Amino acid sequence: MPTPRMKLFVCALPLWMTACDGGPSTPTPETKKTEPPAKVEAKVEAKTETKTETKVEEEVEAKPDDKAAAEPARPAAAPLTVTAGAPGPAFIAVEKKGIVRVDGGKFTPVSGADTGSYKQLKVGADGKVYAANYSQIGRLDADSFTVVVGDGDTRQPNSSTDYAVAADGQIWSATFSALDHFDGKAWTSEPVSVLALAADDFPQAIAVDRAGKPWLATSQKVFVREGDAWTPVDLKPAKARSPYYLTRMALAPDGGVYAMGMDSVFHLVDGQPPKKLKLGGTSSYTEISVSADGHLALIDVDKVTASDPSGKLQMLRSGKHFKKGSIWAVGADDSGRVWIGSDAGLTVIGADGTKNEWPSGAAPEIAGEIKSILVVGSGPAALPGVGEVRKGGLKGAIVDNDGKPVSGATLEVCPNPSFIYTKTPCADQPVRFSGKTDAEGVWTFAEVPLGEYGVAVKVGSKWQTTLGFAMNGAMKEGEVFDIGSIKLAEKK
Known part of the structure:
Protein backbone atom coordinates (compact mmCIF):
# COMPACT_ATOMS: atom_id res chain seq x y z
CA MET A 1 0.00 0.00 0.00
CA PRO A 2 1.68 3.26 -1.03
CA THR A 3 1.85 6.08 1.46
CA PRO A 4 -0.24 9.21 0.70
CA ARG A 5 2.25 11.61 -0.81
CA MET A 6 4.19 8.88 -2.62
CA LYS A 7 4.20 9.09 -6.41
CA LEU A 8 4.02 5.62 -7.92
CA PHE A 9 7.25 4.49 -9.51
CA VAL A 10 6.53 0.94 -10.58
CA CYS A 11 7.49 1.19 -14.22
CA ALA A 12 9.62 -1.65 -15.48
CA LEU A 13 11.77 0.74 -17.49
CA PRO A 14 12.23 4.04 -15.61
CA LEU A 15 13.96 7.04 -17.10
CA TRP A 16 16.91 8.53 -15.30
CA MET A 17 17.51 12.28 -15.29
CA THR A 18 21.20 12.88 -15.90
CA ALA A 19 21.14 16.66 -15.97
CA CYS A 20 18.77 19.01 -14.20
CA ASP A 21 18.69 22.55 -12.87
CA GLY A 22 16.51 24.42 -10.43
CA GLY A 23 14.91 27.85 -10.00
CA PRO A 24 11.47 29.59 -9.89
CA SER A 25 8.47 28.28 -11.86
CA THR A 26 4.82 28.69 -13.05
CA PRO A 27 2.04 26.48 -15.09
CA THR A 28 -1.35 26.97 -17.33
CA PRO A 29 -4.93 25.86 -17.81
CA GLU A 30 -4.91 25.21 -21.49
CA THR A 31 -4.00 21.95 -23.15
CA LYS A 32 -1.81 22.50 -26.17
CA LYS A 33 -0.11 20.29 -28.72
CA THR A 34 2.81 21.19 -30.87
CA GLU A 35 4.17 19.82 -34.09
CA PRO A 36 7.30 17.69 -33.84
CA PRO A 37 10.11 20.05 -32.92
CA ALA A 38 12.62 21.30 -35.39
CA LYS A 39 16.25 20.37 -35.07
CA VAL A 40 18.02 22.43 -32.47
CA GLU A 41 21.62 23.16 -33.35
CA ALA A 42 22.73 24.97 -30.21
CA LYS A 43 22.17 23.97 -26.63
CA VAL A 44 20.42 26.74 -24.71
CA GLU A 45 20.90 26.85 -20.98
CA ALA A 46 18.64 28.81 -18.64
CA LYS A 47 20.84 30.60 -16.17
CA THR A 48 19.49 31.98 -12.95
CA GLU A 49 20.58 35.52 -12.24
CA THR A 50 20.02 37.11 -8.89
CA LYS A 51 19.91 40.87 -8.83
CA THR A 52 20.09 42.71 -5.56
CA GLU A 53 19.47 46.40 -5.32
CA THR A 54 21.26 48.11 -2.48
CA LYS A 55 20.30 51.60 -1.49
CA VAL A 56 23.33 53.50 -0.20
CA GLU A 57 22.49 56.42 1.99
CA GLU A 58 24.86 59.21 2.99
CA GLU A 59 25.97 58.80 6.56
CA VAL A 60 25.00 61.83 8.63
CA GLU A 61 26.12 62.54 12.15
CA ALA A 62 23.22 62.63 14.55
CA LYS A 63 22.62 62.56 18.23
CA PRO A 64 21.42 59.23 19.68
CA ASP A 65 17.93 60.67 20.21
CA ASP A 66 17.83 61.89 16.61
CA LYS A 67 18.80 58.43 15.29
CA ALA A 68 16.16 56.75 17.38
CA ALA A 69 13.55 59.13 16.06
CA ALA A 70 14.70 58.65 12.47
CA GLU A 71 14.89 54.84 12.69
CA PRO A 72 12.26 53.52 15.10
CA ALA A 73 12.72 49.90 16.15
CA ARG A 74 10.45 47.50 14.31
CA PRO A 75 8.12 45.72 16.76
CA ALA A 76 8.36 41.95 16.93
CA ALA A 77 5.70 40.17 14.88
CA ALA A 78 2.72 39.10 16.99
CA PRO A 79 1.96 35.38 16.79
CA LEU A 80 -0.97 34.58 14.54
CA THR A 81 -3.74 32.93 16.55
CA VAL A 82 -6.61 30.96 15.04
CA THR A 83 -10.10 32.02 16.16
CA ALA A 84 -13.11 30.09 14.90
CA GLY A 85 -15.25 32.15 12.54
CA ALA A 86 -12.85 35.09 12.42
CA PRO A 87 -11.22 36.06 9.10
CA GLY A 88 -7.58 35.19 8.55
CA PRO A 89 -5.04 34.43 5.84
CA VAL A 376 -6.99 30.46 9.30
CA GLY A 377 -10.58 30.80 10.59
CA SER A 378 -12.99 31.82 7.85
CA GLY A 379 -10.09 32.71 5.56
CA PRO A 380 -9.38 35.87 3.57
CA ALA A 381 -12.38 37.94 2.53
CA ALA A 382 -10.67 39.17 -0.64
CA LEU A 383 -9.07 36.64 -2.97
CA PRO A 384 -6.39 37.51 -5.57
CA GLY A 385 -7.37 38.14 -9.17
CA VAL A 386 -6.35 35.72 -11.92
CA GLY A 387 -3.32 36.95 -13.81
CA GLU A 388 -2.09 36.19 -17.29
CA VAL A 389 -0.64 32.71 -17.76
CA ARG A 390 3.16 33.03 -17.87
CA LYS A 391 5.08 30.89 -20.35
CA GLY A 392 8.58 29.79 -21.22
CA GLY A 393 10.21 27.02 -23.23
CA LEU A 394 11.43 23.51 -22.43
CA LYS A 395 14.04 21.44 -24.22
CA GLY A 396 16.14 18.38 -23.61
CA ALA A 397 17.72 15.35 -25.24
CA ILE A 398 16.96 11.63 -25.16
CA VAL A 399 19.95 9.28 -25.13
CA ASP A 400 20.25 5.51 -24.86
CA ASN A 401 22.04 3.61 -22.13
CA ASP A 402 25.37 4.20 -23.92
CA GLY A 403 24.78 7.94 -24.15
CA LYS A 404 23.99 7.94 -27.89
CA PRO A 405 21.17 10.21 -29.18
CA VAL A 406 17.80 8.55 -29.81
CA SER A 407 16.25 10.09 -32.93
CA GLY A 408 12.56 9.98 -33.79
CA ALA A 409 11.50 9.02 -30.28
CA THR A 410 7.89 9.83 -29.39
CA LEU A 411 7.58 11.81 -26.17
CA GLU A 412 5.09 13.74 -24.06
CA VAL A 413 5.58 16.50 -21.51
CA CYS A 414 2.91 17.14 -18.86
CA PRO A 415 2.73 18.06 -15.15
CA ASN A 416 2.45 14.52 -13.84
CA PRO A 417 2.91 11.63 -16.31
CA SER A 418 0.87 8.71 -15.06
CA PHE A 419 2.14 5.18 -14.57
CA ILE A 420 -1.42 3.85 -14.87
CA TYR A 421 -3.15 4.94 -18.07
CA THR A 422 -5.43 3.79 -20.89
CA LYS A 423 -3.92 5.72 -23.83
CA THR A 424 -0.71 7.55 -22.93
CA PRO A 425 0.85 8.77 -19.65
CA CYS A 426 -0.20 12.38 -20.38
CA ALA A 427 -3.52 11.81 -22.13
CA ASP A 428 -5.62 12.93 -19.16
CA GLN A 429 -3.38 15.79 -18.00
CA PRO A 430 -4.60 19.41 -17.96
CA VAL A 431 -1.52 20.57 -19.90
CA ARG A 432 0.10 18.29 -22.48
CA PHE A 433 2.73 18.64 -25.20
CA SER A 434 3.71 15.85 -27.58
CA GLY A 435 6.25 15.44 -30.35
CA LYS A 436 9.38 13.58 -31.48
CA THR A 437 13.11 13.99 -31.05
CA ASP A 438 15.18 15.20 -33.99
CA ALA A 439 18.17 13.44 -35.57
CA GLU A 440 20.33 14.42 -32.59
CA GLY A 441 17.80 13.21 -30.00
CA VAL A 442 16.80 16.78 -29.10
CA TRP A 443 13.23 17.86 -28.34
CA THR A 444 11.90 21.38 -27.82
CA PHE A 445 8.54 22.87 -26.85
CA ALA A 446 7.83 26.60 -26.89
CA GLU A 447 5.10 28.53 -25.09
CA VAL A 448 4.91 26.11 -22.15
CA PRO A 449 3.11 27.50 -19.08
CA LEU A 450 5.59 27.90 -16.25
CA GLY A 451 5.36 25.07 -13.77
CA GLU A 452 6.28 21.53 -12.89
CA TYR A 453 6.59 18.93 -15.64
CA GLY A 454 7.64 15.37 -16.23
CA VAL A 455 8.59 13.59 -19.45
CA ALA A 456 7.26 10.33 -20.90
CA VAL A 457 9.14 8.63 -23.75
CA LYS A 458 7.83 5.74 -25.82
CA VAL A 459 10.38 3.02 -26.44
CA GLY A 460 8.99 0.34 -28.72
CA SER A 461 5.51 -0.35 -27.35
CA LYS A 462 6.33 0.77 -23.79
CA TRP A 463 6.45 4.17 -22.10
CA GLN A 464 9.14 5.28 -19.69
CA THR A 465 8.54 8.30 -17.45
CA THR A 466 10.42 10.67 -15.20
CA LEU A 467 8.99 11.94 -11.94
CA GLY A 468 7.25 15.28 -12.37
CA PHE A 469 9.26 17.12 -9.74
CA ALA A 470 12.45 16.71 -11.78
CA MET A 471 11.90 20.13 -13.37
CA ASN A 472 10.00 21.79 -10.53
CA GLY A 473 10.69 25.50 -10.20
CA ALA A 474 13.25 25.58 -13.00
CA MET A 475 11.41 27.49 -15.72
CA LYS A 476 11.45 31.25 -16.20
CA GLU A 477 9.11 33.42 -18.22
CA GLY A 478 10.34 34.09 -21.76
CA GLU A 479 13.35 31.75 -21.40
CA VAL A 480 14.06 28.26 -22.71
CA PHE A 481 15.04 25.90 -19.93
CA ASP A 482 17.30 23.03 -20.95
CA ILE A 483 16.77 20.02 -18.68
CA GLY A 484 19.76 18.24 -20.21
CA SER A 485 19.89 14.58 -21.24
CA ILE A 486 17.44 11.91 -20.17
CA LYS A 487 18.95 8.44 -20.35
CA LEU A 488 16.64 5.58 -21.25
CA ALA A 489 16.69 2.57 -19.01
CA GLU A 490 18.40 -0.48 -20.44
CA LYS A 491 16.02 -2.93 -22.07
CA LYS A 492 15.56 -6.17 -20.18
Missing part, protein backbone atom coordinates in the same frame (compact mmCIF):
# COMPACT_ATOMS: atom_id res chain seq x y z
CA ALA A 90 -4.55 31.19 3.98
CA PHE A 91 -1.09 29.63 3.71
CA ILE A 92 0.08 27.51 0.79
CA ALA A 93 3.32 25.49 0.88
CA VAL A 94 4.81 25.03 -2.59
CA GLU A 95 7.67 22.60 -3.23
CA LYS A 96 11.03 24.40 -3.48
CA LYS A 97 9.33 27.82 -3.29
CA GLY A 98 8.44 27.94 0.39
CA ILE A 99 5.21 29.24 1.91
CA VAL A 100 2.89 31.80 0.34
CA ARG A 101 0.29 33.82 2.27
CA VAL A 102 -3.05 34.57 0.62
CA ASP A 103 -4.62 37.70 2.09
CA GLY A 104 -5.78 41.16 1.04
CA GLY A 105 -6.27 40.04 -2.54
CA LYS A 106 -2.60 39.04 -2.98
CA PHE A 107 -0.23 36.07 -3.03
CA THR A 108 2.77 37.01 -0.87
CA PRO A 109 5.82 34.83 -0.08
CA VAL A 110 6.31 34.50 3.67
CA SER A 111 9.55 36.08 4.87
CA GLY A 112 11.90 33.45 6.25
CA ALA A 113 10.06 30.67 4.43
CA ASP A 114 10.23 31.98 0.86
CA THR A 115 12.41 29.13 -0.44
CA GLY A 116 12.82 25.44 0.26
CA SER A 117 10.52 22.49 0.87
CA TYR A 118 7.87 22.74 3.57
CA LYS A 119 5.27 20.21 4.62
CA GLN A 120 2.52 19.77 7.19
CA LEU A 121 1.10 23.22 7.79
CA LYS A 122 -0.98 22.79 10.93
CA VAL A 123 -2.62 24.48 13.90
CA GLY A 124 -1.19 23.57 17.30
CA ALA A 125 -3.26 22.98 20.43
CA ASP A 126 -2.05 26.46 21.45
CA GLY A 127 -4.04 27.97 18.57
CA LYS A 128 -0.96 29.09 16.65
CA VAL A 129 0.02 28.15 13.09
CA TYR A 130 3.10 26.00 12.42
CA ALA A 131 5.02 24.62 9.47
CA ALA A 132 7.88 22.16 9.12
CA ASN A 133 10.59 21.52 6.59
CA TYR A 134 13.07 18.67 6.70
CA SER A 135 15.14 20.12 9.56
CA GLN A 136 13.04 22.79 11.28
CA ILE A 137 9.65 23.41 12.85
CA GLY A 138 8.59 27.04 12.93
CA ARG A 139 5.70 29.36 13.70
CA LEU A 140 3.90 31.39 11.05
CA ASP A 141 3.13 34.93 12.13
CA ALA A 142 1.25 37.56 10.17
CA ASP A 143 4.06 38.04 7.66
CA SER A 144 7.03 35.93 8.73
CA PHE A 145 8.31 32.49 9.70
CA THR A 146 10.06 32.08 13.06
CA VAL A 147 12.11 28.94 13.73
CA VAL A 148 11.05 27.25 16.97
CA VAL A 149 13.22 24.13 16.84
CA GLY A 150 15.83 22.93 14.39
CA ASP A 151 18.74 25.32 14.88
CA GLY A 152 21.76 24.81 17.14
CA ASP A 153 20.95 23.04 20.40
CA THR A 154 17.30 22.61 19.40
CA ARG A 155 18.10 20.51 16.34
CA GLN A 156 15.76 17.51 16.08
CA PRO A 157 17.42 14.19 16.92
CA ASN A 158 15.61 12.35 14.12
CA SER A 159 13.97 13.19 10.81
CA SER A 160 10.25 13.34 11.60
CA THR A 161 7.33 11.93 9.64
CA ASP A 162 4.94 14.17 11.61
CA TYR A 163 4.89 16.60 14.52
CA ALA A 164 2.39 18.18 16.93
CA VAL A 165 2.47 21.23 19.21
CA ALA A 166 0.80 21.14 22.65
CA ALA A 167 -1.10 24.01 24.28
CA ASP A 168 1.98 24.86 26.37
CA GLY A 169 4.24 24.94 23.27
CA GLN A 170 5.91 21.57 23.83
CA ILE A 171 6.51 19.58 20.65
CA TRP A 172 6.11 15.88 19.90
CA SER A 173 7.65 14.30 16.81
CA ALA A 174 6.99 10.88 15.29
CA THR A 175 9.73 9.19 13.29
CA PHE A 176 10.18 5.70 11.88
CA SER A 177 12.78 4.87 14.51
CA ALA A 178 11.90 6.98 17.56
CA LEU A 179 9.34 9.13 19.35
CA ASP A 180 10.83 12.53 20.20
CA HIS A 181 9.70 15.16 22.69
CA PHE A 182 10.85 18.78 23.08
CA ASP A 183 9.94 20.27 26.47
CA GLY A 184 10.96 23.80 25.51
CA LYS A 185 14.60 23.30 26.48
CA ALA A 186 15.85 19.96 25.12
CA TRP A 187 14.84 16.89 23.13
CA THR A 188 14.35 13.41 24.60
CA SER A 189 13.79 10.23 22.57
CA GLU A 190 12.17 6.85 23.01
CA PRO A 191 12.85 4.00 20.57
CA VAL A 192 9.89 2.75 18.55
CA SER A 193 10.46 -0.65 20.14
CA VAL A 194 8.51 0.58 23.22
CA LEU A 195 5.36 0.23 21.11
CA ALA A 196 5.96 -3.47 20.35
CA LEU A 197 4.83 -3.07 16.75
CA ALA A 198 4.77 -5.69 14.03
CA ALA A 199 7.73 -5.66 11.65
CA ASP A 200 5.73 -3.89 8.92
CA ASP A 201 4.10 -1.29 11.20
CA PHE A 202 5.64 2.15 11.76
CA PRO A 203 4.68 5.51 13.32
CA GLN A 204 2.85 7.65 10.77
CA ALA A 205 1.22 10.63 12.52
CA ILE A 206 0.95 12.36 15.88
CA ALA A 207 -1.39 14.89 17.51
CA VAL A 208 -1.83 16.49 20.94
CA ASP A 209 -5.34 17.15 22.24
CA ARG A 210 -6.25 20.37 24.03
CA ALA A 211 -5.88 18.63 27.40
CA GLY A 212 -2.21 18.02 26.57
CA LYS A 213 -2.33 14.29 25.83
CA PRO A 214 -0.31 13.05 22.84
CA TRP A 215 -1.93 10.56 20.43
CA LEU A 216 0.10 8.47 18.00
CA ALA A 217 -1.04 6.64 14.88
CA THR A 218 0.99 3.83 13.38
CA SER A 219 -0.24 2.28 10.16
CA GLN A 220 -2.42 -0.21 12.06
CA LYS A 221 -2.77 1.11 15.63
CA VAL A 222 -3.51 4.18 17.73
CA PHE A 223 -1.80 4.94 21.05
CA VAL A 224 -2.46 7.59 23.71
CA ARG A 225 0.19 8.62 26.19
CA GLU A 226 -0.79 7.87 29.78
CA GLY A 227 1.84 9.23 32.17
CA ASP A 228 5.17 7.99 30.82
CA ALA A 229 3.81 5.16 28.66
CA TRP A 230 2.04 4.76 25.32
CA THR A 231 -1.25 2.85 25.78
CA PRO A 232 -2.96 1.12 22.81
CA VAL A 233 -6.45 2.36 21.90
CA ASP A 234 -9.01 -0.29 20.91
CA LEU A 235 -10.46 0.83 17.55
CA LYS A 236 -12.92 -2.08 17.26
CA PRO A 237 -15.88 -0.20 18.86
CA ALA A 238 -15.77 2.18 15.86
CA LYS A 239 -16.62 -0.78 13.58
CA ALA A 240 -14.19 0.26 10.84
CA ARG A 241 -12.68 -2.09 8.29
CA SER A 242 -9.27 -3.47 9.18
CA PRO A 243 -6.42 -3.14 8.19
CA TYR A 244 -6.74 0.59 8.81
CA TYR A 245 -3.69 2.01 6.99
CA LEU A 246 -3.61 5.09 9.22
CA THR A 247 -1.59 7.98 7.82
CA ARG A 248 -2.80 11.33 9.25
CA MET A 249 -3.92 12.90 12.52
CA ALA A 250 -5.48 16.32 13.17
CA LEU A 251 -6.82 18.33 16.07
CA ALA A 252 -10.63 18.12 16.27
CA PRO A 253 -12.73 21.23 17.04
CA ASP A 254 -13.98 19.74 20.32
CA GLY A 255 -10.42 19.36 21.64
CA GLY A 256 -10.07 15.69 20.75
CA VAL A 257 -8.23 14.41 17.67
CA TYR A 258 -8.98 12.75 14.34
CA ALA A 259 -7.04 9.77 12.98
CA MET A 260 -7.41 9.17 9.24
CA GLY A 261 -7.02 5.77 7.62
CA MET A 262 -7.40 4.62 4.04
CA ASP A 263 -11.21 4.50 4.20
CA SER A 264 -12.06 5.68 7.72
CA VAL A 265 -11.67 8.73 9.94
CA PHE A 266 -11.77 8.09 13.69
CA HIS A 267 -12.84 10.67 16.28
CA LEU A 268 -10.81 10.12 19.43
CA VAL A 269 -11.63 11.71 22.80
CA ASP A 270 -9.81 10.72 25.98
CA GLY A 271 -11.91 8.38 28.12
CA GLN A 272 -14.49 7.70 25.37
CA PRO A 273 -14.73 4.86 22.83
CA PRO A 274 -13.55 5.82 19.34
CA LYS A 275 -16.15 6.77 16.75
CA LYS A 276 -16.03 6.56 12.97
CA LEU A 277 -17.13 9.66 11.06
CA LYS A 278 -19.94 9.17 8.55
CA LEU A 279 -18.36 10.32 5.30
CA GLY A 280 -20.20 8.08 2.85
CA GLY A 281 -19.08 5.20 0.67
CA THR A 282 -15.83 3.28 0.33
CA SER A 283 -12.95 5.65 -0.15
CA SER A 284 -9.19 5.96 -0.33
CA TYR A 285 -8.22 9.03 1.68
CA THR A 286 -4.77 10.55 1.46
CA GLU A 287 -5.07 14.00 3.10
CA ILE A 288 -7.35 15.67 5.65
CA SER A 289 -7.95 19.31 6.56
CA VAL A 290 -10.01 20.49 9.55
CA SER A 291 -11.14 24.08 10.03
CA ALA A 292 -11.45 25.72 13.44
CA ASP A 293 -15.24 25.26 13.59
CA GLY A 294 -15.27 21.70 12.23
CA HIS A 295 -15.49 21.88 8.44
CA LEU A 296 -13.64 18.91 6.93
CA ALA A 297 -12.07 18.32 3.54
CA LEU A 298 -10.41 15.06 2.46
CA ILE A 299 -8.62 14.04 -0.72
CA ASP A 300 -10.17 10.87 -2.08
CA VAL A 301 -8.27 9.87 -5.25
CA ASP A 302 -9.87 12.08 -7.95
CA LYS A 303 -12.38 13.89 -5.74
CA VAL A 304 -12.60 15.87 -2.52
CA THR A 305 -15.06 14.88 0.19
CA ALA A 306 -16.21 17.88 2.22
CA SER A 307 -18.31 17.93 5.38
CA ASP A 308 -19.77 20.84 7.34
CA PRO A 309 -20.08 20.84 11.17
CA SER A 310 -23.57 19.33 10.93
CA GLY A 311 -22.25 16.40 8.89
CA LYS A 312 -23.70 17.47 5.54
CA LEU A 313 -21.53 16.03 2.78
CA GLN A 314 -20.41 17.45 -0.55
CA MET A 315 -18.44 15.59 -3.24
CA LEU A 316 -16.26 17.75 -5.49
CA ARG A 317 -14.91 15.87 -8.50
CA SER A 318 -11.84 16.56 -10.60
CA GLY A 319 -12.86 17.50 -14.14
CA LYS A 320 -16.42 18.33 -13.06
CA HIS A 321 -16.31 20.78 -10.15
CA PHE A 322 -12.74 21.97 -10.74
CA LYS A 323 -10.11 21.62 -13.46
CA LYS A 324 -9.04 18.07 -14.11
CA GLY A 325 -5.73 17.04 -12.59
CA SER A 326 -4.05 15.06 -9.83
CA ILE A 327 -5.01 16.48 -6.42
CA TRP A 328 -2.05 17.33 -4.18
CA ALA A 329 -3.40 19.29 -1.20
CA VAL A 330 -6.68 20.40 0.33
CA GLY A 331 -7.83 22.98 2.88
CA ALA A 332 -11.12 23.79 4.63
CA ASP A 333 -12.16 27.11 6.17
CA ASP A 334 -14.92 28.18 8.55
CA SER A 335 -16.90 29.91 5.80
CA GLY A 336 -17.43 26.52 4.15
CA ARG A 337 -14.97 27.05 1.31
CA VAL A 338 -12.81 24.18 0.07
CA TRP A 339 -9.30 24.96 -1.18
CA ILE A 340 -7.88 22.47 -3.69
CA GLY A 341 -4.29 22.37 -4.95
CA SER A 342 -3.64 20.18 -7.99
CA ASP A 343 -1.34 19.98 -10.98
CA ALA A 344 -3.95 22.11 -12.77
CA GLY A 345 -3.52 24.97 -10.28
CA LEU A 346 -5.48 26.26 -7.26
CA THR A 347 -9.27 26.22 -6.91
CA VAL A 348 -11.41 27.68 -4.11
CA ILE A 349 -15.03 26.47 -4.06
CA GLY A 350 -17.59 28.14 -1.80
CA ALA A 351 -20.40 26.40 0.08
CA ASP A 352 -22.82 27.92 -2.46
CA GLY A 353 -20.84 26.54 -5.40
CA THR A 354 -19.08 29.78 -6.32
CA LYS A 355 -15.63 29.08 -7.71
CA ASN A 356 -12.33 30.91 -8.04
CA GLU A 357 -9.56 29.24 -10.04
CA TRP A 358 -5.92 30.12 -10.69
CA PRO A 359 -4.75 27.89 -13.54
CA SER A 360 -1.24 26.60 -13.37
CA GLY A 361 0.93 29.53 -14.44
CA ALA A 362 -1.59 32.29 -13.72
CA ALA A 363 -0.17 32.87 -10.24
CA PRO A 364 3.65 32.51 -10.38
CA GLU A 365 3.98 32.59 -6.58
CA ILE A 366 2.16 29.25 -6.21
CA ALA A 367 3.19 27.58 -9.48
CA GLY A 368 4.59 24.12 -8.80
CA GLU A 369 3.66 21.23 -6.53
CA ILE A 370 1.39 22.45 -3.73
CA LYS A 371 2.36 20.40 -0.68
CA SER A 372 -0.04 21.73 1.96
CA ILE A 373 -2.85 24.26 2.46
CA LEU A 374 -4.01 25.77 5.75
CA VAL A 375 -6.70 28.41 6.11
